[in-house]
Amino acid sequence: MRAPGEIGVERFEVPDPEPGAVVLRVGLSGVCGTDKHTFRGETVQYAGTPHERRLSYPLICGHENVGVIEAVGGDVRAYDGTPLAPGDRIVPGANVPCGSCWYCANDEPYYLCEHLEDYGNSLNVSRSPALFGGWAEVMYLLPGTPLFRVPHELEDELAVLTEPMAVTHGVEAARRVLGVTAGESVVVLGVGPLGLCHLLKSRLVGCGDLIAIDRFASRLESAAELGATLTLNASELDPDELVARVHERTTRGADVVHDCSGVPATFGPALRMVRPGGVVVESGDFVDLGAVEINPNRDICTRSVTVIGIGGERATAYAPSLDLLAANRASLPVDRIVTHRLPLERAAEALEISQQDSAMKVVLDPRL
Numbered sequence: 001m002r003a004p005g006e007i008g009v010e011r012f013e014v015p016d017p018e019p020g021a022v023v024l025r026v027g028l029s030g031v032c033g034t035d036k037h038t039f040r041g042e043t044v045q046y047a048g049t050p051h052e053r054r055l056s057y058p059l060i061c062g063h064e065n066v067g068v069i070e071a072v073g074g075d076v077r078a079y080d081g082t083p084l085a086p087g088d089r090i091v092p093g094a095n096v097p098c099g100s101c102w103y104c105a106n107d108e109p110y111y112l113c114e115h116l117e118d119y120g121n122s123l124n125v126s127r128s129p130a131l132f133g134g135w136a137e138v139m140y141l142l143p144g145t146p147l148f149r150v151p152h153e154l155e156d157e158l159a160v161l162t163e164p165m166a167v168t169h170g171v172e173a174a175r176r177v178l179g180v181t182a183g184e185s186v187v188v189l190g191v192g193p194l195g196l197c198h199l200l201k202s203r204l205v206g207c208g209d210l211i212a213i214d215r216f217a218s219r220l221e222s223a224a225e226l227g228a229t230l231t232l233n234a235s236e237l238d239p240d241e242l243v244a245r246v247h248e249r250t251t252r253g254a255d256v257v258h259d260c261s262g263v264p265a266t267f268g269p270a271l272r273m274v275r276p277g278g279v280v281v282e283s284g285d286f287v288d289l290g291a292v293e294i295n296p297n298r299d300i301c302t303r304s305v306t307v308i309g310i311g312g313e314r315a316t317a318y319a320p321s322l323d324l325l326a327a328n329r330a331s332l333p334v335d336r337i338v339t340h341r342l343p344l345e346r347a348a349e350a351l352e353i354s355q356q357d358s359a360m361k362v363v364l365d366p367r368l
Contacts, residue, residue, distance in 0.1 A: 002058045004041030007348045012130045017073035020143030022084070024092065028160040028341075029134030030064030031354045031362040033194060033262045034121065037287040039351050045121065046311065047288040050114040059124035061347075062134025062364065063094035066150060066159040070138065079146045079319065091162045091322065092139070093146030093315055094119055111312035117142070135347055137366040146315045151326040157338045158325045160363055164194050165321035166313030168201040170281035174256045175205075177279050177306050182206035187246055187254040187273050189213045190261030190284055191223045193361045196337065198258040198283070203227035204328055207256075211249060213242060216357040222336045239269040246273040253278060260284040264292045271299040271307075283310035337361055343368035 001007045017023050037043070043055035069088045076084045084090065097104050098115035110116065117123050119139070123132035131140040141147070150159045178184060186207045188199045191214045202210055203226065211230045212223035220231040232245055247253055253275030259266055262284040270280050271294060294300070300307065325332070340362040342350045347364060354362040 001038060001061055004057075005039065007039070007351075009345055012125075014131065014138050015129045015140070017071050017140070018143065019074045020076060021073040022069055022076055022090075022092075022141040022145070022147065023071040024065070024067040024090070024139040024141055025070045026062075026065060026067040026134050026136060026139050026366050027089075027156045028066055028363045028365055029062035029136075030160050030164070030193070031350050031364070032064055032164070033192065033284070034063070034286055035061045036351060036354060038121070042287050042289060044288040045286065046111070046116075049112060049311075051116050053122060055121055056124055056126065059120070060131065060133030060136055061120045062136070062139075063118060063120035064160055064163040065119075065134035065139065066091050066156050066162070067134075067139065073143070076147070078149050079315065080149070082149070084147060084149070089150045089159075091148045091150055091159055091318065092119070092141050093148070093318060094163050094313065095315075096123075096142050096145050097315075099144060109311065109314050135344060135364050137344070146318065148318045148322060151322060154322065154326040154329060155334070157334045157363075158329055158332060159322065161193075161197060161325065161337070161361065162318055162321050163313055164197045165201065165325065166317035167194060167283055167310060168198050168321075169314050169317045170258065170283055170308055170310045171198065171201045171205065171256075173308050173310075174279040174281055174306075177308070178255060180255070183208040184255035185209040185211070185250045187211045187213065187257040187270075188223070188228075189257060189259045189266050189270055189273070191219045191228075192260070192262070194262075194284060195258070195260035196222065196226070196360060198260055198281075199223055199228060200226060200332070201324070202256075202258075204324060209250060209254075211246060211254065218357050219360065222360055225333065225336055239266075243269055243272045250275065252276070255279070256281065258283065262286075264289055267292055268294050268299070271305060274305055276303040276305070279306045279308060281308045281310060286311070338363055341365050341368070
């Protein structure tokens, strides 16, 4: 991606890996909402943290990846401590934490690391060897990258969902706040790929009523097929009507609302959809798109609403996500989840398709 709205194919030399590094032959790489923001020039990330930054072009996008190891730099191990070798199929973590700052030393989510680098985002072509994004035939993984072995039975089309599935650790966090293990009513606000993963996780771990809201009818159809018990079309109902419908369905409001829309305007309605004492998980607003007005007293304080901010995945969530996908693969209709598969030369088209009604997860396949 050379600049906002400008993308093309270029060639770079593939070096031998330094000690601890890995050269990965990419199998599939997903198109994320973050990539769409970058293509539009919306590049302020991690706002309010020690590493708030604006991305620099050119860069190779792609942080949702699965592939096969082509070369390793000496003794390289998976996150579970087992050795890795050429031929092993892995999912790499999207971020490289420093491991030594206060946040790393205190087991905070690694997206809070003060010196974080992330693939397809901050790591761009100004740093050699440039191959730091999955929209490529080959990807260079730096020493310290969390690496996760893919279960043999899990196909690439589901393994490529591991990173967004790892962002859904807010599902468990909300349950810890509520003190429940099953049966809670859940709203997923925005069922694009990230919202779909929240919907899948909520269903697979045993939630009760599962309400999906989106403005695309095809996404709502997929949500219903994947377990939503009620779908609401945001192109037909205004925010007040959506809030009213959620309250009609749940009596008091939903126990949990996952705001996955990626636009700030849905945060206010999310707060009004949740019941007193409930939890709103905000995981969709990764890029700073501005402020919205809320009433802290009425929306949060007097209603004892808990708001959980999710700035990305946790390294500890990757392996459980892989296991969850593998254990449930027979019940997951891959064709409804990964709807489009394109070669690298059609990356601009992939970005366009990913914003259309017909698309769920769009992936780039360097082998095409």
